[in-house]
Amino acid sequence: MKLILPFIFSTILIKGYSQTLRYPAQLSYSRSVASSKEVADIFSCMVNQALLPAAVNFTAGIFGENRFLLKELHSILAAVAFKAGNGTAGVSAQYFGNPLYNESRAGLAYGKKLGKVNIGAQFNYHVFSIAGEGTSGLINMEAGTLWQLTDKVTAGLHIFNPSGGRFGYQKQEKLAGGFRTGFGFQASAQTFFSIDISKEEARSVKVSSLIIYNFADRFVASAGLNSTAQTFASGGWSWMDYKLEVSLMYQWPLGWSPGLTFIYQPQKQHL
Secondary structure, three states: OOOOOHHHHHHHHHHHOOOOOOOOOOOOHHOOOOOOOOOOOOOOOHOOOOHHHOOOOOOEEEEEEEEHHHHHHEEEEEEEEEOOOOOOEEEEEEEEEEOEEEEEEEEEEEEEEEEOEEEEEEEEEEEEEOOOOOOOOEEEEEEEEEOOOOOEEEEEEEEOOOOOEEEHHHHEEOOOOEEEEEEEEEEOOEEEEEEEEEOOOOOOEEEEEEEEEEEEEEEEEHHHHHHHHOHHHHHHHOOOOOEEEEEEEEEEEEEEEEEEEEEEEEOOOOO
């Protein structure tokens, strides 16, 4: 296993969305930077903090992912959002990895609605730990905006780590910057489509598509595909103020990554 892990880590860093492993990989496919209020949830705010202002009550969620069915590559992300003054604040925490190598992150975000435009920003504190090498930390930021172009069409832009940042022994490792933009179309009360384009520093442009379909009031299904041939699918069930979602991502040649999401979100609110 110790021989396999370096290969897997290097592959993830090449394939993943925004180096290093700052968010569970499935958030890149299951949420759009241009999510509509009908489909957005607490984890949409992790992709674009400009989605925070639509939260009218306290909401919280926890997401777990097991990459490629390896216990050494598990990830967990927890987040909450709540009204704060004229906007909405969010707090999140994430852990990825194992005792040999792991990353953790704490984030504090704030978003505000300005007419048909939402803006949001987040400050993060990252900690990287490698067995035998010690730990290293850094602070960075990310920001986003969301535009309500029509009643059914939204546009979003998210920028990550615009100022750079280095960590590790003698600050030799660099946390990459990047951006993501996209358009969303709420075709009906049940159906949402989106197209996102992302670019990470020193990586090629990636195009991702997503469709979300709600049916029978309590059930939701989604599927996504990107230009690197990674695929994603999920199914969820809502009951009163709670939502449970099971998801699955496939990445060749490493295989399947299952995920589980649990969200508390009052019925009368949309994020």
